[in-house]
């Protein structure tokens with residue numbers, strides 16, 4: 001691995017400046033550090049009456065308190081984030097979110113800016129967890145791509161900030177976080193809501209989320225059968241083969257979901273693909289796609305026959321086409337079930353409508369950062 005050196009500047013009581021060299025892992029880090037140092041020097045140096053540069057109080061503040069942002073790349077996030085550690089952190093975060101205690105979590109519904117020309121949206125997802133000292137925001141662009149498009153459906157970046165000073169502590173890849181935290185939250189919903197003897201898992205869709213969902217569901221549970229479906233049989237077969245010979249590619253949604261105990265919908269569809277007619281009574285559905293008020297994955301029959309759980313009530317009634325257009329009632333948030341304030345109806349057909357929350361990104365990013373720091377030491 002390439003090693004770079006970063007320059008660290010310290011100011012002692014006599015206002016003399018010391019520069020220290022420190023090993024860093026990336027050249028971009030090095031560039032950022034240099035920019036930061038030059039910027040902070042230019043901004044905060046003052047001229048004394050003798051015309052010589054003098055260090056003001058502000059630079060002491062800046063150099064002592066502000067740290068150079070860490071840049072944490074996709075492969076690093078990938079190697080640092082493990083479901084075994086992520087899942088408990090997300091359960092805690094969802095529980096705190098549902099307490100609606102502003103000292104625990106402040107997390108508004110994401111702001112979305114339409115990118116009309118590109119059939120997409122920029123989502124801004126801030127979150128502050130005061131008691132834990134976590135201030136975070138994710139920027140995520142997501143798109144309604146035409147069939148056959150090879151462009152990514154989502155691209156995300158996560159930023160962690162120091163809540164006291166407001167400086168950025170870390171900028172990290174958000175794609176792995178988005179893939180893993182979304183799948184982990186679906187697995188939490190299944191852990192709480194699927195029937196205890198669940199044997200058959202079906203995944204509708206064969207993209208990024210399909211893969212992260214397959215990974216976590218097979219790591220955490222022991223299904224006897226896994227089925228996958230995609231609009232193109234070839235894609236479904238290629239996906240099934242890439243996962244192993246125990247995975248079956250199905251021709252139709254109906255064939256894929258009949259008799260399944262757990263169904264994960266991870267498509268980019270904007271119209272219903274899953275009908276309640278085909279869903280076994282008592283099955284659990286984790287519905288991950290359709291995150292705009294006019295997008296659907298599930299039909300009205302399913303939405304009305306199921307007990308509906310969500311990640312956030314506010315987000316559900318603002319962003320979920322499956323909830324808004326079906327008129328289905330939200331029974332509980334996942335966090336309420338975790339907190340024990342709402343029951344988990346395992347015996348009934350359940351839908352967990354996932355939209356994705358900033359608090360999930362914040363908890364995940366802090367975990368990545370903690371591990372990155374302990375490795376860097």
Ligand SMILES: NC(=O)C1=CN([C@@H]2O[C@H](COP(=O)(O)OP(=O)(O)OC[C@H]3O[C@@H](n4cnc5c(N)ncnc54)[C@H](O)[C@@H]3O)[C@@H](O)[C@H]2O)C=CC1
Nearest residue numbers: 153182205206207208209266267268269289290354355356
């Ligand atoms: N709830 C959450 O927290 C999150 C939700 N998402 C959403 O999850 C969905 C999947 O995301 P990715 O796996 O990253 O996307 P992807 O582009 O990697 O995969 C999408 C899959 O949907 C299939 N598909 C596209 N149009 C379809 C249609 N009309 N009917 C049936 N299948 C169709 C594609 O063939 C592909 O298999 C997207 O809607 C995305 O916006 C993404 C991230 C987080």
Ligand SMILES: O=C([O-])C1=[NH+]CCC1
Nearest residue numbers: 140142291355356357
């Ligand atoms: O939570 C998230 O990152 C997203 N939800 C829908 C698209 C992206």
